[in-house]
Amino acid sequence: MIEKLYSRRFELFLATQLSILFGSLFIPSVWFENWMMPIFLLLNIAFGVLLVAKKKKLFRFMLVFLITSVVLAVMGFVNSAIENRVDYFKLGLYFLFYAIVTIEIIKQVWKAKIVGKNVILGLISGYISLGLLAFFLCLSIEIISPNSFSGIVSTHGVNTDAKEQLMYYSYVTLMTIGYGDILPITPIAQKASVFIGLIGQFYLVIITAVVLGKYIQHNNVTTKY
Numbered sequence: 001m002i003e004k005l006y007s008r009r010f011e012l013f014l015a016t017q018l019s020i021l022f023g024s025l026f027i028p029s030v031w032f033e034n035w036m037m038p039i040f041l042l043l044n045i046a047f048g049v050l051l052v053a054k055k056k057k058l059f060r061f062m063l064v065f066l067i068t069s070v071v072l073a074v075m076g077f078v079n080s081a082i083e084n085r086v087d088y089f090k091l092g093l094y095f096l097f098y099a100i101v102t103i104e105i106i107k108q109v110w111k112a113k114i115v116g117k118n119v120i121l122g123l124i125s126g127y128i129s130l131g132l133l134a135f136f137l138c139l140s141i142e143i144i145s146p147n148s149f150s151g152i153v154s155t156h157g158v159n160t161d162a163k164e165q166l167m168y169y170s171y172v173t174l175m176t177i178g179y180g181d182i183l184p185i186t187p188i189a190q191k192a193s194v195f196i197g198l199i200g201q202f203y204l205v206i207i208t209a210v211v212l213g214k215y216i217q218h219n220n221v222t223t224k225y
Contacts, residue, residue: 002050002053005050006050006053006054007118008118009047009050009051009053009122010051010105010118010119010121010122010125011118011121012047012050013044013047013048013050013051013101013105013125014121014122014124014125014128016040016043016044016047017044017125017128017129017132018128019036019040019043019044020037020040020041020044020132021128021167023036023037023040024164038073038076038077041069041073042066042069042070042073045065045066045069045097046066048062048097048101049062049063049065049066051101051104051105051108052100052101052104058100058104062097062100065093065096065097068093069090069093072089072090088143091136091139091140091143094136095133095136095137095140098129098132098133098136099133101129102126102129102130102133105122105125105126105129106126106207108122109122109123109126109207109211110207110210110211112211112214113214114214114218115211115212115214115215115218119211119215120211120215123207123208123211126203126207127174127200127203127204127208130174130199130200130203131170131171131174132170134170134171134173134174134196134199135166135167135170135171137170137192137196138166138169138170138189138192138196139163139166141186141188141189141192142162142166142189145186145188145189147185147186148184148185148186148188148189149166149169149182149183149184149185149189150182150183150185151165151181151182151183152165152166152182153165165182168182169182170196173193173196173197173200174196174197174199174200175200176197176200176201
């Protein structure tokens with residue numbers, strides 16, 4: 001069972017990532033934020049654990065992480081006050097999780113000898129994971145140093161609307177679009193924004209180029225024979 005799922009690991013992980021990012025377009029915001037988002041996040045973590053299934057020590061560590069996430073999610077459903085108290089702890093856990101998963105995806109994609117549909121999906125998934133890492137970085141900065149980003153509308157600390165705006169800002173910066181509606185105004189936020197933009201460019205220029213080069217080379221060899 002795990003072997004069959006492992007062969008589709010990138011596909012499953014990407015599907016849950018897209019659900020997290022764009023689920024609110026199809027599900028009413030209140031339902032999505034309170035019910036569907038935590039479920040999609042847990043599924044994403046579960047498929048993240050699947051990504052490292054062939055590395056025993058890392059797999060065990062990620063399994064513990066998944067169990068911890070499930071416990072915290074259940075506690076949050078039962079008592080919202082508890083959820084508020086563990087928000088910072090969850091933020092740290094998620095940042096660590098996506099850091100590990102992003103590195104693992106890049107390794108697997110980089111080392112792939114034959115580039116097919118699954119590896120291409122892994123390449124896309126890795127880029128989206130970078131965006132989520134950027135989001136957690138920006139969110140941490142805004143929590144530690146409030147008002148680090150101008151244009152963020154937040155009435156009570158870092159609320160749901162502010163989180164969505166930081167998510168948007170993180171991806172816009174990663175893709176180096178830079179609309180200018182949200183701006184980093186403290187030194188740490190500015191440095192983080194430069195770092196996010198650089199990482200996005202390095203991924204596209206180096207990782208994507210190498211994978212596409214392998215894909216073209218493999219297709220040329222296949223065509224000849």
